[in-house]
Every structure is written in structure tokens, then in C-alpha cells.
Amino acid sequence: MKAIWSIAKRELLSYFTSPIAYIVISVFVLLSGFFFYSLVWWFNSQALQMAQNPYYYQQVNINQMVFAPLFHNLSVVLLLMLPILSMRLFSEEKKMGTEELLFTSPISVPQIILGKYLASLIVLASMLILSAIPTTFTFIYGNPETLPYLLGYLGLFLLGAAFLGLGVFWSSLTENQIVSAVLTFGTLLLFWVLSWAGYSARGLWQSVLNYLSFFDHFDGMTKGILDTSDLVYYFSFAFFGLFLTYSVIQSRRWR
Secondary structure: OOOHHHHHHHHHHHHOHHHHHHHHHHHHHHHHHHHHHHHHHHHHHHHHHHHHOHHHOOOOHHHHHHHHHHHHHHHHHHHHHHHHHOOOOOHHHHHHHHHHHHHHHOOOOOHHHHHHHHHHHHHHHHHHHHHHHHHHHHHHHOOOOOHHHHHHHHHHHHHHHHHHHHHHHHHHHHOOOHHHHHHHHHHHHHHHHHHHEEEEEEHHHHHHHHHHHHHHHHHHHHHHOOHHHHHHHHHHHHHHHHHHHHHHHHHHHHO
């Protein structure tokens, strides 16, 4: 664990001595604040209109009208931003010529991969925590349900962890960071739209496509539903990405 943390600290230092982490975090927090403000403004206008009818006013739900759309918007932002965060993890090592030195050190390959992955997860967690600060005021001035709120942020973290796992894999294949980011984004977008293809499919294919899609697993969490199959999906996706990274690096070491 000490070796993994050493690699993670090294990567965090690299993130914050370059503009990447600051730009990614700033853009994410700015967009999350804009989405949150827009949704709250829309919610207030709708609540005022519904207040004229007692039946409709009882249907007002801040979780469904503000937080669920917010989480879906942020999931799209993560799809756009996280490839930028993961693109340099191994690509930069190859480009700078430090890859061979790193892999001949006493630290094992799994420890190196986990250390780099942990650093990216810490940055992801920082992004989500900072974006959550403005939303906490709804608990002071309103009465949202806590469970859907917490599960929504948990879903964003698990979604981001799966994205980063795939990003680490593509970063290990090329020394060009732009190519790594584009490949990561393209692959994530493919998995994202599988649910759209599932609408036109039938039978077994529909079930398979829906299960493989990020959207279906994330949607339940925004509604306060935690299913073990969703957890298994995200953990498996992240693990598969890291395993592919390990396979790529091991094959390169034995050439």
C-alpha cells in the first residue's frame, strides 16, 4: 500500500504542477454551478405556478425536478472531461522516456497502475465534493430527500471510476495524449448510446444492450435505488480496464 500511495502522490504532484487538474476541476465546478442555478430557478418558477393548485403542489419534488436532471447533466460533463484527466497517465511516461525506468523499479506493475488510478480517483472525488458545496444549501432552505442525493453522487463517482479505468487502458497504448483522450471519449460514447440502440432491439438483445449501457445503471441511483448489479457493473468495468492495462504493459516488458 505504501508503494501505491507513493505513485499516487507522484501523479497528484504532476496533475497540480500542470494546468490540467486546475482546468478540469474549474470547468466541471463552473458547469455544475450553472446547471444547478438554472434548475433551481426553473424549479422555483414551476413551484409558484403549481402553488395555485393544491393537488399539483403536492407533486412538487426537488429531487426529481432539480437533482435528478443535475446528476444526468454532470454525467455528460464527466464523459467529456475525464478523458482529459486520464490521457496523460501512461502516455506521458512513454513520451518523456521514463516508462522503462518506472517499470524496472522495485515497484510492481500492479502497484504502478493502482497508484496512477488512485491519483485520478482523488482528483475525481475533489471535483464532485466541490460541485456538491452549492447544493448543500437546498438542505438549509428546503427539504430534499437525503438518500437519492447521496446515491446520485455515489453514482457519479462510480461512473467516473469506470470512465477512468478505460482511460488508463487507452493511455497505456499510445504516447500521444490527444489520441488517448479521443479513443477514450469515443469508447465511452459508444457504451453511453447503447441504451438508445436498446430501445429498437427486442428480446435478449434489448436486455444485453441495456445492461451494457452506462445510462441504465446510473439512472436508478439518481432515483434513490441502489442495486447490487449496478455496483457489480461499475466495479467490473473499472477492473476490466485496469486488467487490460496490466496485460498491455506486461506484453511490452517481455518484447
